[in-house]
Amino acid sequence: MSEPILLAEGLDRSFGGIHAVNDVSLEIPEGSLHAIIGPNGSGKTTLFNLITGHTRPSAGRVRFAGQDITGMPYSKVARKGLAKSYQITTVFPLLTVFENVRIAAQAAEHSYVFWRPADRIKSVVRHTEQVLERIGLAHERDTIASNLSHGDQRRLDLAIALATSPRLLLLDEPTAGMSPTETAATVKLVEELNADVTILMIEHKMDVILSIADRITVLHQGEKLFEGAPAEVKSHPRVQEVYLTGSL
Amino acid sequence: MDQLVSQLLLGLVSGALLVLLALGLNLIFGLLEFINFSHGALYMVGAYVASYLAAATGSIWLALLVVPIVMLLVGAGLERTIIRPMYGRDQVDALLLTFGLTYVLIEGIRMIAGSGGRRVRAPELLDFQVPLGIGRPIPAYLLFVVLVVALVVGGLWLFLQRTDVGLVVRAGIRDHVMIRALGVRFDRYRTLVFAIGVAVAGIAGVLTGPITGVYPEMGADILILAFVVVVVGGMGSFWGAVAAGLLIGVLVSLTTLYASVYAGIVPFVLMILVMTFRPRGLLGAT
Numbered sequence: 001m002s003e004p005i006l007l008a009e010g011l012d013r014s015f016g017g018i019h020a021v022n023d024v025s026l027e028i029p030e031g032s033l034h035a036i037i038g039p040n041g042s043g044k045t046t047l048f049n050l051i052t053g054h055t056r057p058s059a060g061r062v063r064f065a066g067q068d069i070t071g072m073p074y075s076k077v078a079r080k081g082l083a084k085s086y087q088i089t090t091v092f093p094l095l096t097v098f099e100n101v102r103i104a105a106q107a108a109e110h111s112y113v114f115w116r117p118a119d120r121i122k123s124v125v126r127h128t129e130q131v132l133e134r135i136g137l138a139h140e141r142d143t144i145a146s147n148l149s150h151g152d153q154r155r156l157d158l159a160i161a162l163a164t165s166p167r168l169l170l171l172d173e174p175t176a177g178m179s180p181t182e183t184a185a186t187v188k189l190v191e192e193l194n195a196d197v198t199i200l201m202i203e204h205k206m207d208v209i210l211s212i213a214d215r216i217t218v219l220h221q222g223e224k225l226f227e228g229a230p231a232e233v234k235s236h237p238r239v240q241e242v243y244l245t246g247s248l
Numbered sequence: 249m250d251q252l253v254s255q256l257l258l259g260l261v262s263g264a265l266l267v268l269l270a271l272g273l274n275l276i277f278g279l280l281e282f283i284n285f286s287h288g289a290l291y292m293v294g295a296y297v298a299s300y301l302a303a304a305t306g307s308i309w310l311a312l313l314v315v316p317i318v319m320l321l322v323g324a325g326l327e328r329t330i331i332r333p334m335y336g337r338d339q340v341d342a343l344l345l346t347f348g349l350t351y352v353l354i355e356g357i358r359m360i361a362g363s364g365g366r367r368v369r370a371p372e373l374l375d376f377q378v379p380l381g382i383g384r385p386i387p388a389y390l391l392f393v394v395l396v397v398a399l400v401v402g403g404l405w406l407f408l409q410r411t412d413v414g415l416v417v418r419a420g421i422r423d424h425v426m427i428r429a430l431g432v433r434f435d436r437y438r439t440l441v442f443a444i445g446v447a448v449a450g451i452a453g454v455l456t457g458p459i460t461g462v463y464p465e466m467g468a469d470i471l472i473l474a475f476v477v478v479v480v481g482g483m484g485s486f487w488g489a490v491a492a493g494l495l496i497g498v499l500v501s502l503t504t505l506y507a508s509v510y511a512g513i514v515p516f517v518l519m520i521l522v523m524t525f526r527p528r529g530l531l532g533a534t
Contacts, residue, residue, distance in 0.1 A: 052429075054429075073428075074428065075428040076431075078429055078431030084429065086426075091426055092422055099415055102412070102415060103415055103419050103430060103432070106412050106415070106416065106432070107430045160430070
């Protein structure tokens with residue numbers, strides 16, 4: 001059996017004596033769609049930051065694509081093929097949609113040199129256009145990002161992450177603040193993307209997760225409460241208790 | 249009337265040179281969040297290199313080509329060695345470091361070239377007066393300076409707007425954490441932008457030589473004004489720096505004509521007014 005694309009072992013992080021994440025392990029096989037759920041403050045975002053290198057773990061290790069990336073700077077982690085979409089709405093508000101995605105596409109050119117021939121630039125442009133097409137933002141390519149609707153801004157965020165040609169895509173609440181229609185469209189998009197890329201996502205909306213995830217990890221107060229297939233999570237009494245009654 | 253027109257043109261020329269320094273400062277501050285106090289001294293070094301090249305070859309043509317390249321390398325070398333460790337540290341550290349560098353450069357030039365300064369001849373090809381129809385004829389060299397500045401400013405603008413490197417620089421000025429999170433090798437962009445800023449200062453140095461000659465302290469005077477230009481134009485604003493540079497050049501020049509004792513304080517009064525009533529600068533973003 002091949003090694004999972006992402007392997008986190010015993011991740012731990014405390015802020016001022018409080019464990020934000022406490023001994024959490026994850027195993028994400030290539031091609032899967034894995035979700036992390038949990039009430040507010042359960043450590044989901046911190047766990048993401050530990051994986052991407054934005055925050056250093058107090059203990060534990062992260063392996064990505066067969067390589068130890070624990071403590072590696074996030075810029076380097078990104079170049080290895082681990083992309084994260086952000087909860088912040090717009091990435092570069094004053095640039096056009098096309099430019100936003102293009103920056104990410106450029107960054108993905110691994111042997112990047114400053115003075116490169118025109119055909120390499122063309123390949124970046126083509127890649128950018130493909131991503132926009134795929135995400136459904138091609139018609140907005142010259143719109144200044146801050147003028148997009150909220151739903152489109154979130155999709156732009158997704159397009160940027162996708163443009164770095166990641167092997168693993170981390171999505172932090174991709175449907176946050178979206179209307180039911182927008183949510184449905186995004187869920188469909190995430191499912192489509194999963195055909196090519198492994199996805200690890202944080203999500204608040206239970207129904208969204210249950211319909212698309214292969215496997216779900218439930219976090220509660222920084223600890224792993226339960227992990228299993230959607231059906232198991234749904235029927236697990238502790239999960240219901242924690243999730244339905246909030247963080248109590 | 250004649251005098252007014254002449255003085256106006258002289259103001260535009262000195263303003264244009266200010267613009268080159270201010271744009272470099274602005275770009276470096278924008279992307280690197282680094283206040284380069286040694287920018288004026290580097291401009292002076294460029295001017296001296298040009299003065300020796302001009303003495304050896306008889307004109308500044310070669311210097312116009314060579315000095316930007318030399319200063320590009322000097323800038324890249326400085327960024328990779330002594331500037332880089334300052335990132336993320338207190339701004340005071342950056343100020344002290346580049347303040348020190350300024351005096352090392354000034355004293356270094358004094359040791360090599362003496363304290364007296366050097367004269368630089370304008371190219372023979374441009375040694376004639378251009379009649380403008382209004383006012384007195386203007387030396388062709390001054391028009392040439394304005395032309396070169398316009399080309400450099402236009403080139404920088406196209407570089408920022410049209411190239412993929414420029415795109416990352418613009419985005420990085422807004423949010424460099426995000427740029428890095430996408431996997432961009434941000435350190436290379438920092439080196440490049442610092443080097444470009446220094447090279448542009450070098451070009452300004454080359455152009456200044458035939459107007460005022462070169463002397464060790466030439467950078468100190470213009471640096472302060474360049475900072476004023478950046479503040480008045482708006483931190484991070486490209487066209488703000490251009491507009492404010494020309495404006496201050498002209499204002500100083502006209503004040504010299506009508507009330508010369510006040511010429512020295514005009515830029516600073518303007519800066520105080522801008523900081524009080526429009527802190528983001530003339531064209532600065534909110």
